[in-house]
Amino acid sequence: MATDYDAPRKTDEELSEDSIEELKARRMDKNSGKVDVDEAEVAETFELPGADLSNEELSVRVLPRQADEFTCSSCFLVHHRSQLAFEKNGGPICRDCAA
Structure with missing residues (x-):
């Protein structure tokens, strides 16, 4: 879970004053902001190290060392x-x- 360290912190006294209803409402708000991501789609975009690149062809123009x-x-x-x-x-x- 991400923590916002710049947000003002409540004291122990303020935390004990929170009602159960407020705490439940905050928990529901945190869960409602989550986005479902299909992990299969995300995994397809990454190249794995050691992947088979034998059919790939590089086209790089190599220049000899210049006079300067x-x-x-x-x-x-x-x-x-x-x-x-x-x-x-x-x-x-x-x-x-x-x-």
Whole structure:
């Protein structure tokens, strides 16, 4: 059940003053707001990890490394030249790996 922590809280004295009828009415109001959801429909929209994707075909255009890019010798990702921190043992290191 969700709790609204920002809502004002009643003291013990106020809670003891609530009548049985008020409490029953509140319980009925809480149950009336619930929505029935068909779980079968919801489950069909999710992809399971390890699903069979053998019939799927990817169409991605791969570009070669550009003149203003380098491959980090630590993480092996291609970065723009502005991300170059320094060179270590002849290999470029990106700012993320240098941090």
